[in-house]
Amino acid sequence: xxxxxxxxxxxxxxxxxxxxxxxVINLILSIVKVxxxxxxxxxxxxxxxxxxxxxxxxxxxxxxxxxRASQGPDRDHPYxxxxxxxxxxxxxxLLLTAxxxxxxxxxxxxxxxxxxLLQPEPLTLVAALASVGVKEWLYWWTLGxxxxxxxxxxRANAWHHRTDAISSVVVxxxxxxxxxxxxxxxxxxxxxxxxxxxxxxxxxxxxxxNELVDxxxxxxxxxxxxxxxxxxxxxxxxxxxxxxxxxxxVSVDVHVLVDPLVSVSEGHMISLLVEHxxxxxxxxxxxVTVHIDPEDDDRFPPAVGLPLRAEALARLASLWSEIPEATxxxxxxxxxxxxxxxxxxxxxLAACRRKGADAAQLRDRLVxxxxxxxxxxxxxxxxx
Numbered sequence: 001x002x003x004x005x006x007x008x009x010x011x012x013x014x015x016x017x018x019x020x021x022x023x024v025i026n027l028i029l030s031i032v033k034v035x036x037x038x039x040x041x042x043x044x045x046x047x048x049x050x051x052x053x054x055x056x057x058x059x060x061x062x063x064x065x066x067x068r069a070s071q072g073p074d075r076d077h078p079y080x081x082x083x084x085x086x087x088x089x090x091x092x093x094l095l096l097t098a099x100x101x102x103x104x105x106x107x108x109x110x111x112x113x114x115x116x117l118l119q120p121e122p123l124t125l126v127a128a129l130a131s132v133g134v135k136e137w138l139y140w141w142t143l144g145x146x147x148x149x150x151x152x153x154x155r156a157n158a159w160h161h162r163t164d165a166i167s168s169v170v171v172x173x174x175x176x177x178x179x180x181x182x183x184x185x186x187x188x189x190x191x192x193x194x195x196x197x198x199x200x201x202x203x204x205x206x207x208x209x210n211e212l213v214d215x216x217x218x219x220x221x222x223x224x225x226x227x228x229x230x231x232x233x234x235x236x237x238x239x240x241x242x243x244x245x246x247x248x249x250v251s252v253d254v255h256v257l258v259d260p261l262v263s264v265s266e267g268h269m270i271s272l273l274v275e276h277x278x279x280x281x282x283x284x285x286x287x288v289t290v291h292i293d294p295e296d297d298d299r300f301p302p303a304v305g306l307p308l309r310a311e312a313l314a315r316l317a318s319l320w321s322e323i324p325e326a327t328x329x330x331x332x333x334x335x336x337x338x339x340x341x342x343x344x345x346x347x348x349l350a351a352c353r354r355k356g357a358d359a360a361q362l363r364d365r366l367v368x369x370x371x372x373x374x375x376x377x378x379x380x381x382x383x384x
Contacts, residue, residue, distance in 0.1 A: 014145040018154060022138055022161065026052050029134060033127055040124035044171045044190070047106055048131065052164055079287075082246045085153045086211045092156045093205025096163060100198035103167060107190035114183050120175045128172040135165035150284060152248040156204045163197045214244040221282075225252060228281050234258055234270040239298060240291075252278060253289035260294035260337055267292040295337055303336035306375055312341060316376075319369045325362055340377035343370070349384050359383060 030052040037045030073079060139162040146154035170193045177185030217225065222243065229238050237257040244251050256274060258267055271290035278285050307315065312334055320326035325347075333344035345366065363381045370376040 011149040011151050014149045014151065014154060018142045018145050018157065022142065022157065025134060025138060026164075029131055033131060036123050036127035040121040040127070042120040042124040042171070042175055044174045045120070045124045045128060047103070048128070048164075048167055048171045052131075082249060083212070085151070085248075086208050086246060089153050089156045090205050090208035090212070092153075092160060093201045093203075093208060096160060096201030096204065097198050098201075099163070100194045100196075100201060103170075103197065104191050104194035107187040107194065111184060111187035111191075120178055122179075124175050125172065125179070128168050128175055131168040132165050132172060135161050135168060139165060150248045152207065159200050159204065163200060166193050166196065169193070211245045216243040217245070217250060225278065225282060225285070228278055229254060229256065229274050232270065232273045232277055234262070234266070235274065237296065239293075239296065248284065249286040250282075250284045251287040251289075252285055253291070255291045255293050255297065257293050257296055260335060262294075294335070300338045303339060303341075306336060306339075306341060309334060312375070315373055316343070319372060319376075320366060323362075323365055323369065326366065338377070341375055342378040342380070343376060344380045344382065346382045346384070 030049045033045050033049030033052060036042070037047075037049055139158050142154055142158035142161060145151070146158055167190075170190045174185060174187070174190065177183075216222065222241065225243065226238060226241055229235060229241075235256050235258065238254055239257070240253075240255040242253050254274070256271065258270055262270075271292055274290050275288040278288050306312075313332060316332065326345075328347055329345050330348055331346040333346075335342040335344070359381065363379065366381065367379050370379060
């Protein structure tokens, strides 16, 4: 099982590599398309070259945000820096939307003013075709890294590469159509693709916004989380199950109901098993907080306001001051249940073997004395 630290290091490496490679390729493509567009008389190819420059900007954004997001917790960010990746994803979504608006605006302008259309040369057709091939390869290459390290930021950047490939397809169709005499084909196709790009930008931005406002898992995924928790031995039930997303990861906190008389260490072990099983069986879960409950908070009032151990022992000592045998108690265990305190008292075995000793009588006298204090509910006596 990949640890959270290993996944963070893998994500940082993937972000750095894809950003550097993508940046270099986008820079080369931008220069090639702008130069080919200028000398080949294609306004669409020049615009596509400028579009590739926006990809270069996104690569730089990915590089900076990815490095920041991979940093561990510190004093000012006790939960880590993963939300930087979410913010960067939102910015990329907005950038895609802005690019879509720019493409649509230019296409509409050309559609109503065909005189501005130039007559492209074959050189521009070759440049547009090469751009489509290179950008589609970049999409699949970056998407592979995104799936491997579970990064929404890399997935967003992969789609940015594909939108550039799609825009190059539009340019390719527009150039070919214009060369064939269909002067309006480029503008119409550009508007259609602009809508597609805007849809992708909206979806990425909306997902990022949902993460920033702590939207939880979908119903079916939440049911899988609950089923996984209930499969752990010692878990009787769960409630107050909450999840939230951040940078492709999920944080879970849950109240787990266990037997009210288990030891603290056993309850702790159950919580560790819940945490480990969730991280092992549900990939996106990286952080789990488990609260162990001895009873259902929804059915019984919380034991708030009851005396803690020191005060409770002092009250017991006062209540049992008239019972000499009570001074021989070796250990007292307190159970805070149903708004009151149940008491387990342990005596040495010799205490019930003395001449005239009666364990049942002793318990009855201890219970009778407890009636004077309403915070105590039940008593169990043990010898051994």
